[in-house]
Amino acid sequence: MNEARIIDGQAFAAGLRQRIADEVAALKRDHGLKPGLAVVLVGEDPASQVYVRSKGEQTLEAGMHSLTVRLPASTTQDELLKVVGELNADPAIHGLLVQFPVPDHIDPLVIQSAIAPAKDVDGLNPVTIGLLASGQPALAPATPVGCMMLLEDALGDLRGKHAVVIGRSNLVGKPIAQLLLRANCTVTIAHSRTRDLPSVARLGDILVAAVGQPEMVRGDWIKPGAAVIDVGINRVPSRKPELAAQGKTILVGDVRFAEAKTVAGCITPVPRGVGPMTVACLLQNTLTAAKRQAGLPA
């Protein structure tokens, strides 16, 4: 039996970060422009702290300006809006995101709506979403952009392919459906209410799993030869009982990889698939935003 080609997102992301760093160096040299990314963290969520630190480090490694604003969990919505307003106006900052989740007393939609669309590198402002949905130039959320890059690298032209997206979140499912539609795929959006999900999944020349359910997509859900993009990152107990008993965990995707790789034409693993693309694409969005704000082609 043929095994699927493994799409190495880790290697692709490393190459992408290098290309971004080269472009940043050229921007500085030719235009005196240093792209800057600001990340605002409210509160002490441990996972968020890890993400924010990683974003800051990778921003610096790409040669960009990095600003991390840490605010206490007691920060009011108005105080946060004031910080966002200052960063919107700061000419050294070209990309700006507030790390979610925010504390319960802050309305995420109010914050997302306050971020200047030109700097909205997370692509969560309804204006940004609307521009993307209308086919206008806009920054798309980083994870969907990363998925598209891996797909285009693996398959070339996506036109006319039937893409099935399982999951309809605002952060992943819906924007990746928009990007696949823009790439001239036929797009099916499936979700928890879909009847006979395995049959619907099997329609896909491209299958994107973005549901957050460990190993939900089985081998027989996959059309033979399909490209499978697994966006899920789920932490589950180790498969080795003695390690599981010690509380050891592993990361798995939304796709049962061992089954899927005997059916698919190519597939992203978890980890080292889509995950590493997310921060790299955030940097790419920051670079794109900086060029657009400077009136350079992007």
Add this chain to the structure above:
Amino acid sequence: MNEARIIDGQAFAAGLRQRIADEVAALKRDHGLKPGLAVVLVGEDPASQVYVRSKGEQTLEAGMHSLTVRLPASTTQDELLKVVGELNADPAIHGLLVQFPVPDHIDPLVIQSAIAPAKDVDGLNPVTIGLLASGQPALAPATPVGCMMLLEDALGDLRGKHAVVIGRSNLVGKPIAQLLLRANCTVTIAHSRTRDLPSVARLGDILVAAVGQPEMVRGDWIKPGAAVIDVGINRVPSRKPELAAQGKTILVGDVRFAEAKTVAGCITPVPRGVGPMTVACLLQNTLTAAKRQAGLPA
């Protein structure tokens, strides 16, 4: 052979307009609130003049305040933006639309983006589109809303049904896909680049044709028993050669009705299907906007 049930959009729209008129009367009586719709027409496009007159008449018939602003084709973009700004601020106006197309020297996106989202009864401002795409309360474009009303009237709960939308325009295809997704359908968006469109169309328990191609969808594209919504309104030569020779025309949809009605479970005709729903849903949007602006449940 069973024949499809004909979905009588004309009768449904008449009933809807009556319910709107009743609710408008109650709003005036109980809250002293008279919903108002402003329509701005730039230039002399003959079809636009017909549409604008019809919108004004039906607005008055529903007991609402109707304002039609007619501007010369030479109106500059800045002048039009000033008019939009005044109507945005006018407390007697709850719904506001600019009739498209506008003259070439005016950028439609700039105008659409200037209309206050709360008054955006055409649902074309990217903010409105983004709110709708994010599952937030927002005014959806009238034609898609009309299609959803007819579907829910014909089928009841749409949850879990596979809906296929042929066409991906910002005005119809994309927003109806959003509304079908919100109604918990599995949604496939097909278009001119879709491979084997007949097979994809046959997936649909619901098939929405919104392509603007006369009678493109044939009987064998339809899953037996499916609900078919034909959004197309295409003017073609009369089928009777002697009338065609005199330049007589008829209206047909995007679906070959005579074939489709032998396969479908129910189907909208053209004319008297989706068409009459559009202005009725514009009035519904104006009513919803008025209630929301007054802080009433809508």
